[in-house]
Each structure stands twice: as C-alpha cells, then as structure tokens.
Amino acid sequence: MKDVDGPEHSPSYPYRYAEQYSPPEPERVSDVAITTFEHVYEVDPRLMQRWVLQQTFPNWDSLRIMASRQDHLDWMHRHFATTVINGSALLAEVNAEDEANPPSTAAPQQEAPQ
C-alpha cells in the first residue's frame, strides 16, 4: 500500500493510509453494536446495508470525534458551574456512614399509586 503523504510533509508522524484504515479488530458488545477503539462504538455493519451505508473513517478522525465530544462536554460543565462534584465520592461517604450506623431495613415508603 502506498503512503498518501510522505515524511517530507509531516516529519513527526507520517500518514500511512493502510494504518489509518486498519482500526483494531472489532469486538461484539451487543446484538446490534461492535467496538473498535476504547469508547468507540459502531452499529453492527449488517444493519447498515440497505438504507444507510456505513462510512469508513480514518482512525485519526474516529479518535478526533471521540476527543472533541469530551472537550465539548467539559466545556459545557465549565459553562454551567465552576466545579463538578464527584458522585462516587458522595456515594462512598454514604456507604461508609451506613456501615458505621446501619439504617433501618424497612422498604421505602410507597407514596403514590402504581
């Protein structure tokens, strides 16, 4: 496979076409989805054969989309509040307090009709 971009254009990281179009071997994660890179999920290609055809993305673009999504979410947090409180830390405190002082085992009060 021929490189589409030689080292003279990008000395620090040559762009190799074959590399970019060879994502990690997909793993099935559910009946309808597969995963390639960590946190990158795709619809099972068998479900995208008639009305919407699956597109092939170069690896750098898949990873860019993942990273930019996280950037966007981080920006949104900063926009709405100065800090984000870590829920798992609060849950750990609640569990520790419950362990030290066990709550009643009574079921929660049912306050509305089902």
Added chain:
Amino acid sequence: MTLAPERLSDQRVADVVSALRSVLRDDQILTSKPDRYNRARVPAPFPVHRWAERVPDLAVLPETTEDVAAVVRIANELRVPVVPRDGGTGLTDGAVPLRGGIVVDVKRMNKIHELDLVNRTVTVGTGISMLKLNEQLARHGLFYPDDPASYPCSLVGGRIGTSGWSLIGSRYGHTRDLVLSFDHVLPTGDIMHVGDGIGRKITKSSSGYQLKHLFMGHQGTLGIATVATLKLFPKPEAELSPFWSFDNYDDAYACVGALARAGVATFAGAVLFDEYKVAYLRRDDEAYIPQPGDVRALVCAAMYGYEDEVRPAGKRLFRIAKEHRARYLGDEISEGDWAARHDRYATPLHGRTKAGQVVPMSWHCEDAAINYANLPAVSREWHAIVAELRRKTDVFDDWGMFAYTNSVTGADYLTEIDVGIWEQHLDDAAWELWVKAKRDLAAVSLSYGGSISACHGSCREGEVDLVPQELGRGFQVMLDVKRTLDPNNIMNPGKYLLDGAYAESGDDR
C-alpha cells in the same frame, strides 16, 4: 387538515418591499430563495414534498424595536402576514409561516443593553442566545439560568414567545419566572412595555392585570418581543448530576418521586427514563450500549449551588436512591450525559425498520404536563399509540419516554415521548396517521387531567384540535383577545385555531 397557503402575488410582494424600503435599509430586506427557504426550516418533521407551502414571501432583519414596529405597521396597513422568528428551534411550528408573508428575523437584535450588577438584572435584545449571554455574564460571576435542550441555539425572544421550559427550572424557575419585563410590538405596530406593573426590573407587582403571561407563550400570534429584562443569579459554584439505574420501571418511578418530594433547596430537576428509552439508548448511545441487561430504567437528578450546599444535599439524594434499590451509573456517564442534555439539537439521529436496518430519521418529541400519580398510565397508553403507528409503517420508531420534574414539589412532570420519523418516506398517508396519533396522544393527556403541552406549545396539526377542549371557556377568551389586539389577523395567522376569531364575525381572512 392543513389550510392551503394564500400566497402574495408578485406584484403585492413588490409593493410590500417598496413600502419596507421606506423604513429599512436594503440589506435588511431579504427576498432571495435561499434567504426565504432557510427561514422556513424548523426541527419538527413535516412531509418533504410539502415544504414549499411554508416558505415566506420575504424576510426582514430589524435592528431596533422601532424597526420592528415600522415593519408591523406596514404589514397591518397592507394586510400582509407577519411571522416572528427567533432561533427557529420550537417543536410546535410557531416560527413557520402558514400563509407566506414577512418573516421578522430578530437575530440582529442581540445586544446587551444594560447589565445592572446592583439589582442583578440584564436588559438584552431578544435575538441573543442564552449561551452567548452567559459567556458575558460569567465575567461578572453571574448566570441566566434558562436552559432548554436547545440551549446553544435558541434565543431569548423565542423563549418568551413560547413561554419556554427549562431543564433546571425546578431550581430557578422557567422562562415566565426569569423574564421580568419586555418591550413588545403589538399586531398594529404599537409599542408596549409589559411586566409586573410598569417597572422594568420589578419581580412582583399587584398593580393592574398581570399582562406579562398573556404576552408569553402565544407562539407569535400576539406580537413580537424586542427588548427583555432578565433576572440574574450567581453562577453556580458546584454541579452534581448523579444517574442511577434500576432493574424495573416501578422502582425508578418511585425513586424519582421521592427525590422530587425531598424538598432539597439546590434540587434543579430529576428525570425518569422508561424501559423504551433505555432500549433505544442501549442501541445507539455509547454510554448505554455496554450496560448490563438488567439496566431497564434510569433516573437522574441535578443540583446547582455552592459546594457546601450541594455536597450534603447530594448525599441526601444518594441515600434516597439507595433506599429505592438504585445503582449509581458512575461519574463518567453521570457527568457526560447531563452535560449533553443542554444540547440535544446537535445529536445526529437514525432509527430502525422493523427488520432492524438503520434508516435516517428525524426526531420528534410530543410533550404534555402530567401529574406524578398518572405517569405510569399515560406512559402505557402513549406507547400503545406509537406501537400502533409502527405496526402500520416503518416511517415511525418509538424512541422511548422521559419525564422531567416540572417544579420543585414534584407535582407534575414534563412528559415526553420521542418518535423517530423517516421524513423522506413521510407521504400524505403517513402524515395523516401521524396527525391522528398526535391527536390521540393529546386526548390521553387530557383524560388524565393533564395539559397538552408543558413545554413546546400545542399549535401543530393534531393536538391543536383539542385546545378548545382543554381551555373550555378560556378558549373563547383567547379568540376575543386575538380579535381585539390583531383586528386584521396579520400576526402569525393560521395558528392555534385563532382564525375562528374572525369567522365568527363574518370577517374570515
């Protein structure tokens, strides 16, 4: 049934443009096809082959209240429809011109006129978005907490015209609570200031009729808001947004009710995701695809305030969730999913045929205000209606339901069913099925004592037929108000069955 648009002739359009040139510059008057088609676009699906019915004859870009008043005055004199357009993000087609005419696009009226740090108010042109406003307010440690799912792209004026609903309204109130007063151009072109009493910055007055609410949520049928004064809060120091999973709907339902009833002061809202919603997310959302099979319903809560308020309040909510057999979904999903809720309009969407193949679909959301006690029954009946649609055609896909607390006490919920619609295949027959389904969904809401809409408005085909039933004698008052304020029916005609105001008097425009 949709009324055929009564288009202006080329000569009348030329006459209108000529008259507008006496009050606006040429660059404020748009007549090209792209300019007009771009201002016909709204998110709610509509048959592609009928899009041309909803294109205005021209658009204008006013820059001041006086510009707007001059345009409306000309339209009233020439009997030309006027349709206000802000972000164009509404889900009940308020910004859609049903009879052509002039679209008044307010996006150039986006200035911050006054920031009052002492009284904690800001006065803005209604063409500003909440996101851009908050970027400026953050420099002063302040925040305007009107937070729709279209937060980055909807505008203050549209929030007034639709009386919008805010994700964090259980903490800060919704648009009607956050807008203190505004300048408003009536359908005759007269300019009025409306608020509590006459004050621009008064939060509660008992002087005279409370007119502010009348001029909010009218979907552009009573005029155009141009400059608004808004209530400000300190920018929250801390945010907490835990997401919990449940292995059954009933536990999740009980939990969301308990969270809302806890009376926590920093509580900004809670959301219940039903089994259908979880199934949809498990199919297409990277956060939920890997979740174990016993994740069948979800609840999230959001809190904002100072850190030393939110931490103990958060522990209280965690304890309530634990009592209801909730499993915390982890920090990454909790924080990421909540942040994404401010910007739902950026989500690319696809649905499935019954055979499982992926198809491109547009998102539509039908909403209602439903009391907590009736949520399970309404959910069951709504899903049955959409299931019946899906049995008949692959054009529709059930994407599940959310229920968001409508207020801090948890009395009622903004109840939504998301339906994927394959717009390219939305022919006349499928559209008729959809309109009937919308009518049926609204009828269920009313049968349980709810309101047809908590958030979007109810002036689209289908649900609008039941508005007179919901409002009773009040609908006749609506007709009387419309006829009095808009004697020539120029302001957004064809919406909310308000043409009836003129038919009664034999003056059917």
